[in-house]
Amino acid sequence: MKVFHRCVEAARQNDIWVATTGPAFMEARLVRADLQVTVSAKDAHPGIHGAYLNACSLFAILTGESPVGLPAKLKIPGRNDDLAIAPDDAKYLQELAWKVYQREINHTKPVP
Numbered sequence: 001m002k003v004f005h006r007c008v009e010a011a012r013q014n015d016i017w018v019a020t021t022g023p024a025f026m027e028a029r030l031v032r033a034d035l036q037v038t039v040s041a042k043d044a045h046p047g048i049h050g051a052y053l054n055a056c057s058l059f060a061i062l063t064g065e066s067p068v069g070l071p072a073k074l075k076i077p078g079r080n081d082d083l084a085i086a087p088d089d090a091k092y093l094q095e096l097a098w099k100v101y102q103r104e105i106n107h108t109k110p111v112p
Contacts, residue, residue, distance in 0.1 A: 018107075021057040024100040028053055028093065035089060048074070049093060052085050056097035068094040 003022065011018045028037045028049070036047030046054055052074055056067035072090030073082040085093070 017061060019054075019057055019061055020097070020100045020104045021054050023104060024053055024057050024097050025050060027100065028096055032092065035093075048083055049085065049089060051076070052090065053093045053097055056094050057101065060097055060101035066094070066098045068098060070094060 007018050007022075025037055025046075028035060035049040037050040037053065039045045039047050052072075055074065056070065059065070059067045059070065068091070070090075072085040072087050074085070075082055
């Protein structure tokens, strides 16, 4: 969370938004260890569930709307197949992205 808060401080100085993906990733990894939020314990790049959570978080910050109800599929450039997320997992990740967005929005948006 220290890195996230430093990003928020730097963003405020430059009047830009900060995506809430970091706190959402942390919470998902703590609460749902069964999900592939990262590639592995040693590789923090997003796994399939992390990529989906990232998409849901960005949807919330770009639209100001809840991602709950979005399709449970990911289209990744360079792949011909869609990666499907189990419906219950997709709903959890959508709700998590929205919850974290609502909790952090006052800290992450530029100050008028």
